Amino acid sequence: MTVSAKRRAFLKGLGAAGLGAAGLGGLTLPFARTVMADATPVRRAIFVFIPDGMEYQHWHAQGTGTNFTLPRMTQPLERVREHCVFLSGVNMFGPGSTHEGGIAKLLTGAAGRVFQDKKVSLDYYLGEWFRNQSVRPHLNLGIVPIYRDKPITYDLNGVPVMPEMNPLAAFTSLFGEEANNNFVEQRRLSALDASLQELNALRAQLGTAEKIKLDMHLESLREMERKLASTTAGSCPAWNFNPTGFQVTRTEIWRNPEYLDTNQLGVISDLHMDVAVHALACNLTRVATLVWNNSVNDVVIKDAGSYKTCHQASHEGGEDFIKIKAWYTEKLAQLIERLRSVPEGNGTLLDNTVIFLGSDLANGSWHNHDNMPFILAGGAAGGLVGGRSLQYNNAAHNKILVSIAQFMGVNINQFGTEDSTPGPLPGLLA
Known part of the structure; x- marks a missing residue:
């Protein structure tokens, strides 16, 4: 299997685990930042x-x-x-x-x-x-x-x-x-740890630039894991x-x-x-x-x-x-x-x-x-x-x-077309 094929297979595995990557060429994550x-x-x-x-x-x-x-x-x-x-x-x-x-x-x-x-x-x-x-x-x-x-x-x-x-x-x-009810626990499972051996084998075959991209992308995934792992069950229960x-x-x-x-x-x-x-x-x-x-x-x-x-x-x-x-x-x-x-x-x-x-x-x-x-x-x-x-x-x-x-933290002063005096509603927010 070529390096490219191995890379695609690995990323496909991440996707199946719910952590899917868009590809090494871009660093924008396709999932939300929790x-x-x-x-x-x-x-x-x-x-x-x-x-x-x-x-x-x-x-x-x-x-x-x-x-x-x-x-x-x-x-x-x-x-x-x-x-x-x-x-x-x-x-x-x-x-x-x-x-x-x-x-x-x-x-x-x-x-x-x-x-x-x-x-x-x-x-x-x-x-x-x-x-x-x-x-x-x-x-x-x-x-x-x-x-x-x-x-x-x-x-x-x-x-x-x-x-x-x-x-x-x-x-x-x-x-x-x-x-x-074990919603949080399910999402604490580490897809990266389960794939560590495959990941290391793939990384060893990448060039320097590709390694840097992979490491940056995986660090983002690790940050997601750390946040999930640090929550208590009450933080996001599936009631x-x-x-x-x-x-x-x-x-x-x-x-x-x-x-x-x-x-x-x-x-x-x-x-x-x-x-x-x-x-x-x-x-x-x-x-x-x-x-x-x-x-x-x-x-x-x-x-x-x-x-x-x-x-x-x-x-x-x-x-x-x-x-x-x-x-x-x-x-x-x-x-x-x-x-x-x-x-x-x-x-x-x-x-x-x-x-x-x-x-x-x-x-x-x-x-x-x-x-x-x-x-x-x-x-x-x-x-x-x-x-x-x-x-x-x-x-x-x-x-x-x-x-x-x-x-919501969106700094606008006007919304819509039917108000001739822009601004928020006076006295509403402290």
């Missing part, structure tokens, strides 16, 4: 979408600063209020005061003319920014959508990005078919995923797969949230998007205690709409609690993660974008002080997007 053992935890962002707006009097916090009460739609967040910032008086500007216009605006900060003026969305933008520092640049999850043509995520060319709707497929794509034993036996969309079963919305929601928390805790991604159902949501959420669809209830208002919106904010509270339960550095995963919740409309029956239902949570390590109600006077929601980017 930071689980770093002294300073990285920052993350989760973007949460819930459909069809709200009713002002039942959603917005009553009072300002730390002295406020939560009405019924947001009451489930009372138990985690110390981690939340409730915003009012923030608008999505630009044309397109519709459901479709709202989802086009929400994360892009651009105009809401459908199929026009779409810019990149912040979730995708941040994913690309940290592309070389995570396995999955952006984790995009769609939770039981009825319509699959209403995404909120757009790529660098303004093309809609479809979410993964199957939580089991999303988990497998991140952790593999055999992921279980008990899918405890209910949810199964997907029908994978084709036309066969109505189980992950689109509205009767199992609660279980499917929990699985998607767990996928996101797993991925963030293990630094497999820095950015996750959770899209609950979709705009113009025709799902009946029986667990909410209503037999009306969210869209129908949004036009009628009243008790059904209150119950449905409270169901969504209950899920947000559970997401906050999941993140808070994961220790990280001197705090928790929640401290290093900012959550942004938004919708496609403000008042669901008016189809407007004034005084939007925006909530932020977590992010204490980046200066987001929770337990507050902040009221603004027609502030552009673009400023929230800028603030989130700055929390």
Whole structure:
């Protein structure tokens, strides 16, 4: 076997072990740099979408600063209020005061003319920014959508990005078919040590320049091993995923797969949230998007205690709409609690993660974008002080997007096209 053939065979062996090298000619690693053992935890962002707006009097916090009460739609967040910032008086500007216009605006900060003026969305933008520092640049999850043509995520060319709707497929794509509770231990096995004899034989046949390239590349792999080996089992556990034993036996969309079963919305929601928390805790991604159902949501959420669809209830208002919106904010509270339960550095995963919740409309029956239902949570390590109600006077929601980017360490002062006064949202981050 020639030196080149031996080199290819060795690198193929590394690839089979999950450490695959792109080739000796380049030093860019094809896998992420893990930071689980770093002294300073990285920052993350989760973007949460819930459909069809709200009713002002039942959603917005009553009072300002730390002295406020939560009405019924947001009451489930009372138990985690110390981690939340409730915003009012923030608008999505630009044309397109519709459901479709709202989802086009929400994360892009651009105009809401459908199929026009779409810019990149912040979730995708941040994913690309940290592309070389995570396995999955952006984790995009769609939770039981009825319509699959209403995404909120757009790529660098303004093309809609479809979410993964199957939580089991999303988990497998991140952790593999055999992921279980010894996830960390499996990844501590040294593919390099197992191949040491072959490696030394190959190295002896390389020229000086090739040896230098190989040594530099292998040192990068060794650094990965050292970081994995220095973690404790609690740093990146494969928690008990899918405890209910949810199964997907029908994978084709036309066969109505189980992950689109509205009767199992609660279980499917929990699985998607767990996928996101797993991925963030293990630094497999820095950015996750959770899209609950979709705009113009025709799902009946029986667990909410209503037999009306969210869209129908949004036009009628009243008790059904209150119950449905409270169901969504209950899920947000559970997401906050999941993140808070994961220790990280001197705090928790929640401290290093900012959550942004938004919708496609403000008042669901008016189809407007004034005084939007925006909530932020977590992010204490980046200066987001929770337990507050902040009221603004027609502030552009673009400023929230800028603030989130700055929390992530991305030094921009403007995002989107619909804010004439660039900068972050005043008073949001310390």
